[in-house]
Amino acid sequence: MLFWTDHARDSSDDICEHFDVQEEFFQARSKEFQGWFGAYWVKTHAESEKVPDSFTAMHLAAYAGLSWLLSKLMESGRASDIHSRDSLGNQPLLWAAMNGHIQAVQFLLARGAQTAAKTNEGVTALYWAANNGHASIIQQLLNKSANCRPKDKIKWTPLHRAAFNGDTWVARVILDGDADIEAKDGTKWTTLMRAAINGDMEVVRLLLARDANAKTKDMEGCTPMHHAALKGHASIVKLLIERGADSEDRDNDGWTAVQLASWNGHEKTVRYLLKNGANVHSRADNGWTALYQATWNGHATAVGLLLKGGADPNETDDEGETPLHQAAWRGHPAVTKLLLEEDADINLRDRTGQTALHQAASNGSKSVVQLLLDEGADPRVEDDDDRKPHSLAEENFHHQIAKVLRDRETEVYGHEVLPDTNNIPQTSLPDSHVDSAIIAILSADPETAVIEAYGQAGYSTPSKVTTVKEGKISVHFMKTGPDGEMFKGEHESLTAIHSAVPSLCPKSVAHGKLSDSPGYFLLTEFIDMEAVVDGSQSRGLSLAQKLAKLHSSPTLIPAGFSRPVFGFPVMTCVGRTLQNNAWSRSWPKFFAENRLRAVCSLVEKNHGSDPDLTSLLDRVVKEVVPRLLGDGHLGGRQGVQPALVHGDLWSGNKTRGRVGGKGGMEEVIFDAGSCFAHSEYELGIMRMFGGFSAGFFNEYHRLIPKTVPKNEYDDRLALYGLYQWLNHYALFSGGYREDALDCMEKLVSKYGKDEGEGEGSSSS
Structure with missing residues (x-):
């Protein structure tokens, strides 16, 4: 019986009478044992976790928490096995501590098991007990003088793990054992920083009560205050200020707490910081104030708070741009309106001579262009290169906006304005030789x-x-x-x-x-986006209907396989990222290895080692992916079938036009980086970057219902979107790292081993 250890653990101790440890099954390198254990491991662990070799009966007894079996093995002359290491470097004590089997831990400690023994990854039994939330086992280990200060390869201590997991009880037990409360990991983060960014008020209270330094900085110059403000944990910000933290501390880029809170639109945190004296005029190294940061991301409520708090809407950054320029460029009409109501100079020019109207026209922000015109923006203003706003619109193929601007100039100023033919491609004038x-x-x-x-x-x-x-x-x-x-x-x-x-x-x-x-x-x-055609020529299918048809079309069966599998015949690109599409029978394995781990390698190649990110991604791969996507869980017993997906379907890769000079206007997509995947993988980037209405998704799901379990749909899309966050960070740097970390932290907190069902539980 495959799961006999689980039944044996739940049975009375007299079950031991039915087991003879001298049988071949319990002998070292027994083929029977290896065959059973391999099958059991596959059913109870993620595919990325290899079956450990040199796994003895003593390891098994500790792993499964079978104290009576430990006793019988000791009595049979195998006492030395208590110190044996499997291929992962784990001694029996570590397996018992990791899995929370306190009686097995007590048995092994009483017979000389080594608390200082480390795995191949450099961690101890106490570390794994802390990671998995086993406070009583930690106490047993401390009673045997276990060291609670050792660090793993990314320099996390057991206390870091407890803080990261929000486990107040474990943190308290470790602190009572003389943990180093100021220990820093590879990114110079302390446990207080971990707790602050996670919003774990009770852990923060505990650490501050034990005199954790509220002013210490990490390698990016951030204090616990910065981390709490970035995530909008206002109550923690308040507590840190009460304990002496300075809200005006700057990180390495010159950002203060109120700037970080404004960047992410955390209204409650912004309000509290302003009320308690935060400097609304403080500038980052690039000249940006909190008002710029809230404006850039379109956080209208935060913008309103900052303006009421004395922020100057006409203050310029190092490029001579005001917040109004930023709002116009980013296409935020609500923020634009707020700034204008506070007397932002609508025709103020930046260092290149451009007004906010130039910015909105250049980037195709139609609603902002209309708002600026209605509020008196002058469409005749030329920048330093003698370009009016309509010229920039034409340059960037925003022809409808260009027409609105020309018409307004004609209407208000009394002369006809013709299209700027210098900025529109002319079919009669070849630019160069055709190859x-x-x-x-x-x-x-x-x-x-x-x-x-x-x-x-x-x-x-x-x-x-x-x-x-x-x-x-x-x-x-x-x-x-x-x-x-x-x-x-x-x-x-x-x-x-x-x-x-x-x-x-x-x-x-x-x-x-x-x-x-x-x-x-x-x-x-060629897609002609400005074709004028008879409406009767349209084929009539909406984009949602076409996408559903794509996702339900028959799929390829590659050579060497008897059924459709996940992957693609060639490598494809998202942006300039080359994707490994090697065939895989398992969707969770394909997504974990060919997408998440692959893009993490690209992140490290482009930006250097990032222990904080890679350790969190490792948990996503080992804990979240099996939990959400595991075979036998996702899609129920039927599983999920490979579907052909576009692979990079955001709003910038769709349009409406006439294709190939034939037929009517169609909803079409382009710039594809396809593979055969779970159909909802397509929806991750669509949901993440927007541009697809609720009506679109409703129509799509009427044709292709959400995969079961339906209650995990939003979390699956977030998991699929994680790949895009990581890829954007690899390609463009910037704030995408924080987006990726935030996504991973939420998924791990919900589906990680400490708070969910545990690895492999959904597929066993």
Whole structure:
């Protein structure tokens, strides 16, 4: 019976009479034992956790908490096994402490088990007991003079673990055992910082009562006050101030507590700090005040509090920009309105001569453009490069906004304003030579072929290619750049999507190496977003319907497999991140290894070692992924089937247009980095970055219901969104690290071993 140890633990001690430890099963390296234990381990642990080798019967008895079996093994002459180490470096005592088996711990300690013994990862039994919340076992270990100060590889002590987990009782027991309350981990975080950022008031109270330093700083110059303010834990901020913390302390970037609270829009914390004397005019190293930070992220209530607290709406940063410039650029109409009500100068210019109207027009913030015009913004103002707001709108393909600006100038100032043709791609004026590789693919006339810039360059250079063949004009979209692997992945992605739902994306014509210059290309059908067509030509399917059709289309069965699996035939890209799509039968394994761990490696490559992030990600992979996505749990007994997904579907990768010069206007998607995945994986980035209405999701889920368990739907989407947070941090740095950490902390607090069902419990 596979789970005999669980039944034996719950039975009376006389069960031991039925076991003979001299049998082959209990002997070292027994094939029977190894076979059973391997099957048991797979059912009770995450796939990422390898079955330990050299696992003796003594290890098993301690692991399972079978004190009577420990006794029989000792009596049979195996006393030396009490100090044996398995392939993980674990002695029996560590397994008993880790799993909370106090009688087994007492038995082993009474017979000389070593409290100082460490695993291959450098941790002790007391460390694991602290991590898993076993206070009574910690006390037993301390009674045997166990050291409560040793650190693991990322320099976390048992007290760090207790603080991170919000376990007040464990923290108190460890502190009574002479723990170092000021010990710092690899990022120079103390236990007080851990508790402060997690919002664990009782742990914070305990640490302060034991004289924890409220002013100490980590490697980024942050104090516990900074961490609490960043997360909006107002009651902890209050307690820290009462214990002598300074709200005006600056981190390495010059940010104060009120600036961090404003950045994340934590109204209660902002209000408390302002009421208690926080300097509303304090500037970070880039010249930003708290008002800039609240404005940037669109936190209107925080902006209102700061303005009432004396913030100056016309104060400029190092670039000469005011908060109004920021609100306009970011497209925050509510914040824009608040600033204008407090007499923000609507026509103030920054160092490049641009007004807020320039910023809104350039970035396509239509509602802000209209608001600024209604409040008296002057559309005639030219920047230092002689560009009016409508010129910037045209440059960035916001043609409707450009028309609004031209019409307002005509209406108010009495003269017609024509489009700025210098900023609109002209189909009659070739920008450069069309590569002969493209001419050959399209069998076109090289003398009449035209290529022109189209859109903004990023990881590739986009262009519009117009060719003539036998008197017929054709228009295509092309990307060029140095990364042929990226274009190959996008070609295969678009081809797969187009084959499943032809109206959902442009058809990819070809990809390959340019002939006349270095680099590679991707050639697709052209999406005309400004086509004027007869409405009767539209095929009528909404984007939600098309996406549901894509996710329910038959999937590929790769060579060597008997059923559909997760992955993709080639590597694909999200941004410039190359994704490993190696085939896997298991969705949780694919997501954990090919997405989360892979992108974590990229983070370390781009930004250096980050023990805080990697340790938290390790918990997500080992605890949260099996709990939420485990085989037999996600989707119930039927599990989940691989679905073809776009892979990078945010609002910037969808539009409405006429594709390939045929049919009507369609809802289409592009810039794909596909794979076969759980269909809800697609929804993670869509929910995370917005741009898809509640109506969209309702329509989609009428066609494809939420996967069971439905009550975990939001948390699954957050878990899938984590990959995107980490990828954005790897590519762009900035605040995405905090977004990723926040996401992981919430998932671990809810589904980690300490507060959930435990690893593997959902699939056993």
